[in-house]
Amino acid sequence: MGLRGCLLGLLALFVAGKCSYSPEPDQRWTLPPGWVSLGRVDPEEELSLTFALRQQNVKRLSELVQAVSDPGSPRYVAGLHRFPPTSSLRQRPEPQVAGTVGLHLGVTPSVIRERYNLTAQDVGSGTTNNSQACAQFLEQYFHDSDLAEFMRLFGSNFAHQASVARVVGKQGRGRAGIEASLDVQYLMSAGANISTWVYSSPGRHEAQEPFLQWLLLLSNESALPQVHTVSYGDDEDSLSSAYIQRVNVEFMKAAARGLTLLFASGDSGAGCWSVSGRHQFRPSFPASSPYVTTVGGTSFQNPFRVTNEIVDYISGGGFSNVFPRPSYQEEAVTQFLNSSPHLPPQSYFNSSGRAYPDVAALSDGYWVVSNRVPIPWVSGTSASTPVFGGLLSLINEHRLLSGRPPLGFLNPRLYQQHGAGLFDVTHGCHESCLNEEVEGQGFCSGPGWDPVTGWGTPNFPALLKALLNP
Ligand SMILES: *[C@@H]1O[C@H](CO)[C@@H](O)[C@H](O)[C@H]1NC(C)=O
Ligand SMILES: *[C@@H]1O[C@H](CO)[C@@H](O)[C@H](O)[C@H]1NC(C)=O
Ligand SMILES: *[C@@H]1O[C@H](CO)[C@@H](O)[C@H](O)[C@H]1NC(C)=O
Ligand SMILES: *[C@@H]1O[C@H](CO)[C@@H](O)[C@H](O)[C@H]1NC(C)=O
Ligand SMILES: *[C@@H]1O[C@H](CO)[C@@H](O)[C@H](O)[C@H]1NC(C)=O
Secondary structure (H helix, E strand, O other): OOHHHHHHHHHHHHHHOOOOOOOOOOOOOOOOOOOOOOOOOOOOOOOOOOOOOOOOOHHHHHHHHHHHOOOOOOOOOOOOOOOOOOOOOOOOOOOOOOOOOOEOOOEOHHHHHHHOOOOOOOOOOOOOOOEEEEEEEOOOOOOHHHHHHHHHHHOOOOOOOOOOOEEEEOOOOOOOOHHHHHHHHHHHHHOOOOEEEEEEEOHHHHOOOHHHHHHHHHHOOOOOOOEEEEOOOEEHHHOOHHHHHHHHHHHHHHHHOOOEEEEEOOOOOOOOEEEOOEEEOOOEEOOOOOOOEEEEEEEEOOOOEOOOEEEOOOOOOEEEEEEEOOHHHHHHHHHHHHHOOOOOOHHHOOOOEEEEOOEEEEOOOEEEEEOOEEEEEEOOHHHHHHHHHHHHHHHHHHHHHOOOOOOOOOHHHHHHOOOOOEEOOOOOEEEOOOOOOOOOEEEEOOOOOEOOOEOOEEOHHHHHHHHHOO
16 A cells, blocks of 8 residues: 555656656655655666557546446436346345344354345356456465365355356466465455456556556456456555546446445544644545445444444545536435534545545454465455455346346446445544644534445345335
8 A cells, every 4th residue: 555656756856857756746746654765766677668648538437337337317327228137037035134143253154144144045047147356455465275175164154166167367486475365365255256357467567557457457357247346446545546546537437337346444434644734534545536446344233243234444535636426426424414413524525525434344353264264253354345346246137137238337327326235334433633723523424315324234135125126
């Protein structure tokens, strides 16, 4: 995290031929905390330069996205209908309400599947071309052997795929990373038995902006997974506005193509930083883009039982300082601002900005297998994002089986339907600045949408019903 700002700075330095830190014009002149200058780059060091051209007709693209993502618009199916595959829909039994709920020692696929009311039938059928993907950056690699061990330990009660179907980009041969292991293992447990791809963009060696690199891989392919989850992000203020806008145009293109992009909302609550001596909340990007669906985090009320969910205090959320509030969330955000009894002081956030997250899922206390070792209590919105993505893939499976297009960009529909099919998380607040004015508290969840858990967490049978038609 935070890598790009520095590398961009280094590139600027290299081009200028001077050995001083010289960032882009809209960047701070001091090194961000946590970074040290290591002096002049070795002349033998290879650097790749990216020259990005300003994109044209962005306004028309934005109108197109609006049309193809609005279920009320005649353009929502966007193109030619295919004949449905010859397999018939499965009969879904009523989900069982557990009479006695046992203790669990952390979140595993069984716990996820129980909480979100998935049955053994809720898996990919293998008869569609449905697929899903997660994107990895910063030298995070997964190992198929970890996936096998994970499924041996935790995957006995649902059908699943034994390995990742395809790796796009370069996976290095290093040790497995916890982030990559987590993403692969939970995407493939929630979106069980659905073909899964991993996009690998090792950031450090190529000295480039990994998000753009990954997005260009997507733009360059015509057949690709319908759902993509990304558990990476940066402070919005640490990136140049030209870079943010350029990446955002790629998000619009993905939305126009009918792809669903999910991003983790971040793990620092509302965040905090100091601008000319005054504290403010600190939004995160790409979480703050109006063209992606952002996933926040929850905990069980009783951490050892499958109970109702409350706010996980780390759940990233807030208001963008770059993107204005998109029309699809106008009503929900106004409602929140007018009714929340615990609103932080106005000077801490930009109430006119795009507010996030849009949805949430459990983010606390996961089991992950990495380098053959089972690791307990892995937490963060990095966990909730692949879980939510996997469930959307299961819904796409039903849509494809009945001849409908995949869900595509979800937000306009999500807000139009007031979060139908989601469990509304109404208890708890997330963290923020540790000062007297706000005492560590950011926003608080409440009935309906809020900038902590969005519309809430998936109740699969209800969500399927809400998102199957049209
Ligand atoms: C899981 O997918 C495979 C194809 O990858 C398919 O043959 C199998 O029937 C599927 N399992 C279930 C329970 O649908
Ligand atoms: C785009 O796809 C073509 C054909 O598959 C390939 O040759 C080319 O290297 C790809 N470009 C990028 C940037 O991935
Ligand atoms: C699945 O099929 C649709 C329609 O033919 C196509 O647009 C999409 O790219 C395919 N997806 C993959 C991953 O092959
Ligand atoms: C508040 O957000 C808007 C975009 O909605 C932006 O134009 C403005 O600069 C932001 N204000 C601050 C102080 O960041
Ligand atoms: C799952 O179903 C049970 C029983 O209907 C319900 O109490 C629970 O809230 C549902 N889970 C979610 C996440 O909504």
